[in-house]
Amino acid sequence: MGIRTASEPSLRHFLTGLGRAAGGAIIFALPMLMTMEMWALGFTLDVWKLCLLLVATIPVLLGLSYYGGFRCTFSLKDDLADVFVGMLIAGLMSTFVLWLFGVLTLETSLREAIGKIAVQVVPGGIGAMLARSQFGGDSATDDLRRERSSYWGELFMLATGALFLSFNVAPTEEIILIAFQMDAWREAALALASLLLMHVFVYVSNFKGGDERGAASHLSMFLRFSLTGYVLSLLISMAMLWIFGRSDGLSFYSFLSAALVLGFPASIGAAAARLVL
Known part of the structure; x- marks a missing residue:
């Protein structure tokens, strides 16, 4: 009787975690599940x-599980x-969603079906790992996440959002079209706006989840977090453009322009990740 009582909460919490993970996966993947590209x-x-x-994606999800996965873990x-x-x-x-939308049918080849599903695993997996922070968690979980927080952990969260x-x-x-439409002055202005907006969004505005280390100077926080986070956003943007073949046939300048354009939403994502997590 005592054994059953001890195991039931664990099973209930695990099933609750699975439900949160499923909800998080759909929410985060839905925009891409409905995108032809x-x-x-x-x-x-x-x-x-x-x-x-x-x-x-595996080490990214591993870090998210450590800092706030769909259930509390200790190993x-x-x-x-x-x-x-x-x-x-x-x-x-x-x-399931791609089947409902008619994107996956009996006529879809196995190679195409696996590819379409595999691409969605990245945003869906991130959503699953963030399910606890989005759909609820106890105070002990929040305390554990704060205890595990570190400078490198915060940079990891910035990179994940980007x-x-x-x-x-x-x-x-x-992305490529916007890059071609912009001149050098607009690109410089976009880079500056991305950097400053990222800093204001997280460290200056009094949003929940914003940085509370008042002892540190704004310059120190800008260099250690905002500037570093923006550089991470640009590097990740370059990697995404390369993986998705958007860099094919582009000159270095055109590729850099596209990275600056993509770096704008990436930097906002990085800042938002600090607030969410």
Whole structure:
């Protein structure tokens, strides 16, 4: 009787975590599940790039599980288990939604179907890992997340936010179009606006989740977090453009211009991640 009583809460919490993960996966993946460019990428993206994307997603989800996954974990083994459970849930939910939309049918080839689902695992997996912070958690969970927080952990969160939003936008043609429409002065203004908006959004405005370390000077916070976060956003933007083939045939200047354009939503995503997490 005592054993059953001890195990029931654990099972209930695990099932609650799975429900949160499923909800988070749909919310985060839905914009891409309804985007034609993402459907096409599942078929046109090189297999090795698709595999690289999935492999690179694992450490990202591992970090998210450590800082705030869909259930509270206390060991690397549990975090790894949750990563693959989250990816599985993201894949299943994406398959179901794509089937409902008629994107996946009996006539869809196996290669195309796997590609379309695999591309959605990245945003869906991130949503699954962030489910607890979005759909509720106890005070003990929040205290644990604060205890685990560190400078490198905060940079990781910034990078994750940049990855998510840049992943949403990078496959679209509009990024390249906007880059071609902008001159050097507008590009410089966009870079400055991205950097300053990122700093104001997180560290100056009194939003919930904003930085509370009042002892540190604004210059120190700007250099250590805002500037570093913006550089991370640009690097991630470049990586996304390359993976999705948007850098093919571009000169270095055109590629840099596209990265600056994509860096705008990426930097906003980085700032928002600090507020959410």
